[in-house]
Amino acid sequence: MLLIRGGDVIDQSGRRRADVLIDGDRIVAVGIGLQVGSGASVLDADGAVTCPGFVDLHTHLRQPGNEEAETVETGSRAGALGGYTALVAMPNTSPATDSVAMVRQVRQWGEAAGLADVHPAATITAGRSGEQLADLAALYADGVRVFTDDGNEVADAALMRAALELARQLPGAVIAQHAECAALVAAGHLNEGPVAQALGLVGRPGTAEEITVARDLALVALVGGNVRYHVLHASVAATVELIRRAKAAGLAVSVEVTPQHLTLTDACCSGADPTFKVNPPLRREEDLLALRDALRDGVIDAVATDHAPHTPDTKARPFASAPPGMLGLETALAVVVGRAGIPLERAIAALSWQPARIAGLSEHGRPIAPGEPANICVIDPNRRWEVIADRLASKSHNTPFAHWTVTGKVRHTVLRGTPTVIDEVAQR
Numbered sequence: 001m002l003l004i005r006g007g008d009v010i011d012q013s014g015r016r017r018a019d020v021l022i023d024g025d026r027i028v029a030v031g032i033g034l035q036v037g038s039g040a041s042v043l044d045a046d047g048a049v050t051c052p053g054f055v056d057l058h059t060h061l062r063q064p065g066n067e068e069a070e071t072v073e074t075g076s077r078a079g080a081l082g083g084y085t086a087l088v089a090m091p092n093t094s095p096a097t098d099s100v101a102m103v104r105q106v107r108q109w110g111e112a113a114g115l116a117d118v119h120p121a122a123t124i125t126a127g128r129s130g131e132q133l134a135d136l137a138a139l140y141a142d143g144v145r146v147f148t149d150d151g152n153e154v155a156d157a158a159l160m161r162a163a164l165e166l167a168r169q170l171p172g173a174v175i176a177q178h179a180e181c182a183a184l185v186a187a188g189h190l191n192e193g194p195v196a197q198a199l200g201l202v203g204r205p206g207t208a209e210e211i212t213v214a215r216d217l218a219l220v221a222l223v224g225g226n227v228r229y230h231v232l233h234a235s236v237a238a239t240v241e242l243i244r245r246a247k248a249a250g251l252a253v254s255v256e257v258t259p260q261h262l263t264l265t266d267a268c269c270s271g272a273d274p275t276f277k278v279n280p281p282l283r284r285e286e287d288l289l290a291l292r293d294a295l296r297d298g299v300i301d302a303v304a305t306d307h308a309p310h311t312p313d314t315k316a317r318p319f320a321s322a323p324p325g326m327l328g329l330e331t332a333l334a335v336v337v338g339r340a341g342i343p344l345e346r347a348i349a350a351l352s353w354q355p356a357r358i359a360g361l362s363e364h365g366r367p368i369a370p371g372e373p374a375n376i377c378v379i380d381p382n383r384r385w386e387v388i389a390d391r392l393a394s395k396s397h398n399t400p401f402a403h404w405t406v407t408g409k410v411r412h413t414v415l416r417g418t419p420t421v422i423d424e425v426a427q428r
């Protein structure tokens with residue numbers, strides 16, 4: 001038996017004072033003043049909040065192919081420390097995760113690490129080449145629900161239409177797009193605008209995102225049948241408006257935003273520090289504010305990290321040749337709540353049950369109630385801490401939040417009844 005004692009519970013049914021008792025992999029009791037025998041373990045939640053474990057829709061675990069930057073194990077450890085009990089692993093590995101055999105391999109690494117449930121997403125196109133579809137039906141039959149060529153847009157409209165038509169036949173499958181019109185961003189390195197101009201670098205216009213989202217939404221309407229479509233890492237105000245209208249029209253669409261797009265702008269790139277290079281790029285203040293509003297009012301469904309580890313030597317290259325991407329798993333909660341000012345209840349929804357629903361994960365993001373799986377995190381919303389890049393559990397150190405003093409930290413994480421983090425320390 002494991003008792004989480006003290007603090008408040010926050011889940012789909014609101015906030016209340018309660019202890020949580022776990023037996024095996026399930027919650028067995030929720031209430032005030034729960035008692036246990038001397039053999040039970042107790043996790044202290046005094047002054048903290050107990051909530052469903054977080055679910056990241058967008059994690060780059062880098063295995064296979066770039067194990068110097070991250071492995072399933074190190075990324076899962078970073079996830080557990082960030083309060084995550086489930087990670088959707090992006091398939092832009094090397095080789096790309098586009099087959100049942102590869103999906104099973106990534107899952108198996110996740111099980112061996114035992115720090116989070118790793119759910120591989122698979123590519124939309126074979127080899128992520130953008131030329132022909134992967135075997136989506138076979139991947140779906142093996143349990144894959146999220147399909148994406150993330151890193152690249154699926155540029156070919158006919159191929160995108162075919163992917164949506166196939167997904168329409170597979171209940172719960174979602175086609176997730178890296179929405180940046182490939183032709184418009186091909187040579188770009190950061191947001192198109194005065195900062196790019198001052199650096200003498202080619203930009204990636206926000207319009208590239210707007211064009212792809214608008215095109216895809218038109219395809220979603222054309223395909224019909226409640227096919228599910230998801231916009232990865234929205235970065236511009238125009239995307240928010242397109243999604244708002246599509247939802248009002250009844251389309252089954254969803255959208256995520258990253259902590260970095262809620263807190264950083266392209267002004268961060270003015271010193272040409274590649275730590276701030278990411279795709280889609282950091283945008284303008286007005287985009288950031290529109291994204292915050294949309295997350296608060298529910299147009300944006302989920303916060304996803306786009307955790308993208310890169311080795312120090314690759315990130316030390318000049319801006320134009322450094323790879324895009326930033327770490328995110330261990331800092332997401334603090335950045336979203338403590339810096340972007342998203343109310344705690346809203347942030348937890350966007351970090352937990354809403355992404356679980358999008359990814360079709362029935363064992364995560366569940367209410368804190370008897371009979372439910374014990375995938376839980378306990379967070380201290382008032383805990384102040386400094387982000388120190390080389391003390392993060394990730395194998396890489398490319399966080400844009402280094403030296404920030406932030407508020408809000410994960411105290412404990414529990415995966416199927418077993419603590420993966422106790423008092424801010426990973427248990428394996």
Ligand SMILES: [Zn+2]
Nearest residue numbers: 150151178232
């Ligand atoms: Zn992407």
